[in-house]
Amino acid sequence: xxxxxxxxxxxxxxxxxxxxxxxxxxxxxxxxxxxxxxxxxxxxxxxxxxxxxxxxxxxxxxxxxxxxxxxxxxxxxxxxxxxxxxxxxxxxxxxxxxxxxxxxxxxxxxxxxxxxxxxxxxxxxxxxxxxxxxxxxxxxxxxxxxxxxxxxxxxxxxxxxxxxxxxxxxxxxxxxxxxxxxxxxxxxxxxxxxxxxxxxxxxxxxxxxxxxxxxxxxxxxxxxxxxxxxxxxxxxxxxxxxxxxxxxxxxxxxxxxxxxxxxxxxxxxxxxxxxxxxxxxxxxxxxxxxxxxxxxxxxxxxxxxxxxxxxxxxxxxxxxxxxxxxxxxxxxxxxxxxxxxxxxxxxxxxxxxxxxxxxxxxxxxxxxxx
Numbered sequence: 001x002x003x004x005x006x007x008x009x010x011x012x013x014x015x016x017x018x019x020x021x022x023x024x025x026x027x028x029x030x031x032x033x034x035x036x037x038x039x040x041x042x043x044x045x046x047x048x049x050x051x052x053x054x055x056x057x058x059x060x061x062x063x064x065x066x067x068x069x070x071x072x073x074x075x076x077x078x079x080x081x082x083x084x085x086x087x088x089x090x091x092x093x094x095x096x097x098x099x100x101x102x103x104x105x106x107x108x109x110x111x112x113x114x115x116x117x118x119x120x121x122x123x124x125x126x127x128x129x130x131x132x133x134x135x136x137x138x139x140x141x142x143x144x145x146x147x148x149x150x151x152x153x154x155x156x157x158x159x160x161x162x163x164x165x166x167x168x169x170x171x172x173x174x175x176x177x178x179x180x181x182x183x184x185x186x187x188x189x190x191x192x193x194x195x196x197x198x199x200x201x202x203x204x205x206x207x208x209x210x211x212x213x214x215x216x217x218x219x220x221x222x223x224x225x226x227x228x229x230x231x232x233x234x235x236x237x238x239x240x241x242x243x244x245x246x247x248x249x250x251x252x253x254x255x256x257x258x259x260x261x262x263x264x265x266x267x268x269x270x271x272x273x274x275x276x277x278x279x280x281x282x283x284x285x286x287x288x289x290x291x292x293x294x295x296x297x298x299x300x301x302x303x304x305x306x307x308x309x310x311x312x313x314x315x316x317x318x319x320x321x322x323x324x325x326x327x328x329x330x331x332x333x334x335x336x337x338x339x340x341x342x343x344x345x346x347x348x349x350x351x352x353x354x355x356x357x358x359x360x361x362x363x364x365x366x367x368x369x370x
Contacts, residue, residue: 046080046304049106051097053114053138053338054089054280056215057244058269061086063289068110071297080301089213091115091184098122102129102180107304109133110296113140115184116319120321130289132303136296139186140320145303146313148295148328152187154192158334159239159264162283164202166262167237174236175206177226179249181241183210191241191266199239216248222254232256238263238276243272243284268335268344273355276337277363286335286343295328337367
């Protein structure tokens with residue numbers, strides 16, 4: 001999504017607070033955002049460390065990073081600085097990146113964890129150094145101070161409901177394949193849980209996979225295995241946890257001569273939207289990254305400046321290690337060919353020209369996308 005996406009109206013906490021929420025010593029993990037420091041409040045000249053998990057998925061470099069950078073600049077009158085690193089799906093590298101951020105004495109960290117459990121000790125190190133941590137998009141373990149993401153179980157339910165709608169009366173006439181995300185990503189477990197709540201008992205799940213590192217090529221291999229095991233005539237639909245994997249799945253389906261079965265997705269990536277236009281992919285989940293990025297930036301700046309999070313974080317979320325973490329959960333929308341105009345185009349994510357390139361022009365015309 002580009003930076004013309006709509007912004008959610010997240011309020012910035014009014015007034016300054018003299019005590020910092022960052023811990024000087026070791027923080028207790030029983031309550032998020034509860035640690036305090038006697039250090040004076042920072043001004044606008046803060047340094048925000050931003051750690052994103054990978055660059056395989058288009059969203060992180062194209063949308064999340066620039067959106068967060070822009071919001072931090074807005075909130076600090078152009079004086080705030082972002083120090084950025086991408087872990088390229090390597091949890092060990094990300095832990096090293098946290099160490100570097102601590103050494104460089106950033107004022108606050110925004111971390112989208114490669115592995116939510118593996119990041120725990122690094123989060124603790126940051127807290128011990130007096131650096132508050134905002135968990136971004138994935139609920140990192142350890143004494144995090146704040147968290148923002150989407151309601152991930154709702155994402156899974158939205159995908160499951162869309163798949164059921166597409167299957168209609170044929171829902172139990174064959175087998176579906178479930179292609180979940182990476183087992184190291186807590187979001188993937190929540191997507192899977194939400195989808196199962198909707199699908200269990202209403203479809204026959206022939207094969208189910210947790211897809212290593214969310215990689216499309218791994219989803220492609222898994223799908224080839226499912227086709228071989230189940231038989232191509234018996235597969236009536238595929239639950240795919242995101243658009244990248246949907247691309248790999250659809251390639252495998254085409255190679256096997258399977259068409260006209262619904263495949264779900266998530267992230268409203270351009271390639272996914274184009275596949276929806278072409279009728280190859282049934283749906284995606286449109287997750288407006290601008291409000292998520294805005295919430296992360298606001299909470300990070302407030303934490304660095306010693307302000308309370310109450311005006312921004314209206315929710316509380318429990319992680320396996322930390323209870324009642326101040327959180328912002330952003331709503332999502334099921335994206336199909338029927339509402340492309342009212343979602344990604346209306347919000348300025350893509351233009352018709354972006355979507356309706358040469359090979360998709362006829363399909364765009366057919367659904368009135370001009």
